[in-house]
Amino acid sequence: MSKINLDTLILYNNIRSDMLVQAAVKIFNEFDYHEYISYMESEYYQIQRGLLETADDAGIEGTYWQNYICRLIAESENRFSLLSEKGHNDQNIRALALRETDVLKKLYQLEWERVGKIFLDSDTGVCTMKMMGKSRPGTNRNLLKNALELKDPQATVDGLRQYYEKYGCGIFESYQAFVWDEGLVGVRNYDKITFEQLVGYERQKDALIENTEFFIKNYKANNVLLSGDRGTGKSSCVKALLNRFAGDKLKLISLNKNNVDHLYRIIEMAADRGCKFIIFIDDLSFDETELGYKHFKSVIDGGVEAQPSNILIYVTSNRRNIIKETWWDRGDNGEVHGNDGMQERLSLADRFGLVITYTSPDKKEYLEIVKGLALQEGLSISEASLTEEAIRWDARQTGRSGRSARQFVNHIHAKTMNSADQS
Numbered sequence: 001m002s003k004i005n006l007d008t009l010i011l012y013n014n015i016r017s018d019m020l021v022q023a024a025v026k027i028f029n030e031f032d033y034h035e036y037i038s039y040m041e042s043e044y045y046q047i048q049r050g051l052l053e054t055a056d057d058a059g060i061e062g063t064y065w066q067n068y069i070c071r072l073i074a075e076s077e078n079r080f081s082l083l084s085e086k087g088h089n090d091q092n093i094r095a096l097a098l099r100e101t102d103v104l105k106k107l108y109q110l111e112w113e114r115v116g117k118i119f120l121d122s123d124t125g126v127c128t129m130k131m132m133g134k135s136r137p138g139t140n141r142n143l144l145k146n147a148l149e150l151k152d153p154q155a156t157v158d159g160l161r162q163y164y165e166k167y168g169c170g171i172f173e174s175y176q177a178f179v180w181d182e183g184l185v186g187v188r189n190y191d192k193i194t195f196e197q198l199v200g201y202e203r204q205k206d207a208l209i210e211n212t213e214f215f216i217k218n219y220k221a222n223n224v225l226l227s228g229d230r231g232t233g234k235s236s237c238v239k240a241l242l243n244r245f246a247g248d249k250l251k252l253i254s255l256n257k258n259n260v261d262h263l264y265r266i267i268e269m270a271a272d273r274g275c276k277f278i279i280f281i282d283d284l285s286f287d288e289t290e291l292g293y294k295h296f297k298s299v300i301d302g303g304v305e306a307q308p309s310n311i312l313i314y315v316t317s318n319r320r321n322i323i324k325e326t327w328w329d330r331g332d333n334g335e336v337h338g339n340d341g342m343q344e345r346l347s348l349a350d351r352f353g354l355v356i357t358y359t360s361p362d363k364k365e366y367l368e369i370v371k372g373l374a375l376q377e378g379l380s381i382s383e384a385s386l387t388e389e390a391i392r393w394d395a396r397q398t399g400r401s402g403r404s405a406r407q408f409v410n411h412i413h414a415k416t417m418n419s420a421d422q423s
Contacts, residue, residue, distance in 0.1 A: 002106075004103060010100070011078040015076065020047050020051070025107075026043065038119070044119055051065060054068065060142045063128055064127060064129050069148075070145055075174060076169060079093050081160075084161040112128045113125075113128055140166075143162075168274065175188065178251065178252070193236050194244070199372030201232070208224065212250075216276060221353075223353055223354070225352035226316045226356050231401030231404060238252075251275050251277050252277075263313075271308035276312075280315075283316060299313075300352070361400060361401070363400070367387055379416060
């Protein structure tokens, strides 16, 4: 193999500056010159430590080294990957990518077996070890692996471009869900709840799914306010969207109410990307003394800058009008135009194109939810006993809701299993 010159990498600068890649290139460039590279033993083992420390569950069917190279390619945010993510094609940038695929392929194909023999490490070398994992055969990054193993450089470039277009690049390739903490923080183990697991509220679920489907298909879609009683599944429905549309480059960014003034920063960062974003604010409400609602209102409708077409804002609130209203607001509070002040506070909810209301279930609906959840859990208990226990549980709760039904089913499931273990 001819020597590798990392300095020729213009697009994939993250690979050029990567310490493990630099150490590997140093070893192989020296090895191709002469085989006396025993003085590089420390670099060799440092690479192995680095491969183990950075290995993740999104790996390919290949060695630790091949996984590492595919990861660097997937996470590279460069002119080529960003344009590809948006489905755009620039012939000049493509020409650069075509040239750089030669280096990428050489890095992927490094013959670590030859080097391992020099260090008497053929059997335990991490670089040549195959990664193990149940999810690995179906991982998306196997598409990168396949592209790098193609002989035709043009086909390799096409494969990389198609990968970025379908799955994104950088942090948005690596994660589906995020929390905002003065910056995006990826969430690996986000809630995997599905709509099938959410029993009841079919009308509300259908409306939310339909609006999001319009969004995914680039049709006009609305910001959504999910309002109503606590524990009725508002937040769970939003989280379920991420699993429903997981293959459509949909990303969920969770924003704390206290950071509402950061909305512009998030929108600015996500606006020019090729992914779809739902900014999710859970349990939003404002007291009458808070001015944050004015900022929030200007962001979702009426601000100087239009809301980008790849971003929607989904909010849950136990209050239909979001802003706390008191009897003082309805009486003579000394404000000359009191009704204007009230309308100002109530207008925030009107900025949402779609308002979906969740109400606490009545006794019949509550028992139906319990039965549905029990069926999902496969509980071996008679319907009569289940109903009797559920009514007792309900009598001890502060309010009837889908959440309390789930808590009851969890309890009765554990109780049933414990009885079976004891017997």
